[in-house]
Amino acid sequence: MTTTSQTTTQVGNYFVSNYPPFSQWKPEFVHEALAVLDQPARTEEPFGLYLHIPFCRKRCKFCYFKVYTDKNASEIEVYLEALIKEAEYFARTRAFQDRELRFAYFGGGTPSYISERQLHHLVNGLNKHVSWDRAEEVTFECEPGTLRRSKLEVLKEIGVTRLSLGAEHFDDELLAANGRAHLSAEIYDVYEKARSVDFPQINLDLIAGMVGETEEKWRNAVKKSLELQPDSVTIYQMELPYNTIISQEILKDGKDSPIADWPTKQRWLNYAFDEYQAAGYEIASAYTLATKKKPCRFIYTDALWHGGDMIGLGVSSFSHFSGVHFQNVHSFEEYVSLIDKDELPLLRALTLTPKQKLIREIVLQLKTGSLDLKYFQTKFGVDVWAEFKSVFEPLKQDGFAEKDDSFIRLTRKGLLQVDHFLSEFFEPELKAVRYV
Numbered sequence: 501m502t503t504t505s506q507t508t509t510q511v512g513n514y515f516v517s518n519y520p521p522f523s524q525w526k527p528e529f530v531h532e533a534l535a536v537l538d539q540p541a542r543t544e545e546p547f548g549l550y551l552h553i554p555f556c557r558k559r560c561k562f563c564y565f566k567v568y569t570d571k572n573a574s575e576i577e578v579y580l581e582a583l584i585k586e587a588e589y590f591a592r593t594r595a596f597q598d599r600e601l602r603f604a605y606f607g608g609g610t611p612s613y614i615s616e617r618q619l620h621h622l623v624n625g626l627n628k629h630v631s632w633d634r635a636e637e638v639t640f641e642c643e644p645g646t647l648r649r650s651k652l653e654v655l656k657e658i659g660v661t662r663l664s665l666g667a668e669h670f671d672d673e674l675l676a677a678n679g680r681a682h683l684s685a686e687i688y689d690v691y692e693k694a695r696s697v698d699f700p701q702i703n704l705d706l707i708a709g710m711v712g713e714t715e716e717k718w719r720n721a722v723k724k725s726l727e728l729q730p731d732s733v734t735i736y737q738m739e740l741p742y743n744t745i746i747s748q749e750i751l752k753d754g755k756d757s758p759i760a761d762w763p764t765k766q767r768w769l770n771y772a773f774d775e776y777q778a779a780g781y782e783i784a785s786a787y788t789l790a791t792k793k794k795p796c797r798f799i800y801t802d803a804l805w806h807g808g809d810m811i812g813l814g815v816s817s818f819s820h821f822s823g824v825h826f827q828n829v830h831s832f833e834e835y836v837s838l839i840d841k842d843e844l845p846l847l848r849a850l851t852l853t854p855k856q857k858l859i860r861e862i863v864l865q866l867k868t869g870s871l872d873l874k875y876f877q878t879k880f881g882v883d884v885w886a887e888f889k890s891v892f893e894p895l896k897q898d899g900f901a902e903k904d905d906s907f908i909r910l911t912r913k914g915l916l917q918v919d920h921f922l923s924e925f926f927e928p929e930l931k932a933v934r935y936v
């Protein structure tokens with residue numbers, strides 16, 4: 501299995517976040533996305549909205565997202581206007597009629613980068629076409645240095661239920677070395693203010709294995725994050741996709757990877773799991789722990805990982821709707837110009853076969869640490885263990901997975917390495933293709 505052979509964090513490592521691989525989504529299938537939007541939705545699946553705000557104060561050295569650090573206020577306003585028009589376009593489609601949003605997710609980039617005035621303008625504009633008044637979860641991603649009390653109050657006012665704070669670490673030297681725009685003092689300041697504004701759920705993001713990470717610094721970061729008592733914590737293991745500043749430096753200078761190897765990062769994540777569990781949190785997925793003190797669900801990932809529909813608005817955004825994947829164009833200018841012409845700014849699409857829908861749910865739900873056999877039998881009419889025996893048996897033999905009458909469960913060892921074996925479930929012809 502790749503789990504044991506691949507130990508260094510190499511340039512080009514990727515994270516399985518969807519299936520089939522993005523490289524299989526093609527411009528020639530865009531008409532399939534348009535066709536599905538012109539039909540009443542074929543599904544009773546939960547429905548949500550993702551809004552991409554691609555602006556940041558500074559580009560972090562490990563960032564692989566489409567972000568802009570050079571846009572001025574008027575360019576940002578042009579973009580927000582385009583988001584509103586895109587929402588209006590979708591609201592006119594047949595597929596959107598009679599569908600109620602269960603979740604909304606403001607991601608990026610840094611959604612909290614935009615000003616209070618811009619936020620009000622965006623939300624007032626969007627609300628003419630879509631409403632998240634009855635949504636169970638509205639998530640807003642924040643960078644600590646972009647928040648102040650008045651902005652937090654606006655976020656509460658527009659219905660944010662889950663504030664996700666990108667702390668990433670608590671060591672100032674390490675934050676600076678990795679190009680983060682904030683320092684630890686801003687995390688403490690904003691966290692206290694956010695608590696007093698009283699959001700139903702506050703999540704802290706951490707990254708294990710940033711450049712300069714050591715055993716001691718990581719233990720300290722876990723301790724400091726726990727002292728804040730977040731409702732949930734999301735912990736990523738540092739990856740090195742091609743388009744990060746760190747990867748480019750490695751490729752240019754021929755240096756060794758400055759990122760800790762996978763076994764070390766898995767050990768750090770394991771340590772965090774143990775510490776958080778000892779403090780009364782439970783593991784919700786390979787990346788997330790939630791407090792047991794109050795109900796903490798993650799409607800966004802729960803819906804997506806169970807085949808839910810989601811429309812993504814904004815440059816490069818991804819959507820999954822009625823069994824079709826589609827993605828918007830990558831260029832800011834092209835996105836704005838297509839919206840201006842009242843066209844959907846779609847770049848590429850793919851209609852999933854029934855087998856691909858099944859594999860997609862298996863790989864995504866394995867990230868929760870278990871597969872409910874009855875769920876798959878009812879929804880897809882298959883015994884997943886029997887169907888994928890050639891993958892599950894070796895996982896079981898290697899101590900990554902276990903099975904009882906109702907569930908396939910990953911062991912802790914399996915959960916910590918889940919992203920390394922998910923591609924084993926891919927169709928044979930899609931195992932060797934580029935992922936992105």
Ligand code: SF4
Nearest residue numbers: 556559560563608609
């Ligand atoms: S804040 Fe997030 S989105 Fe922005 S550059 Fe850093 S990692 Fe990328």
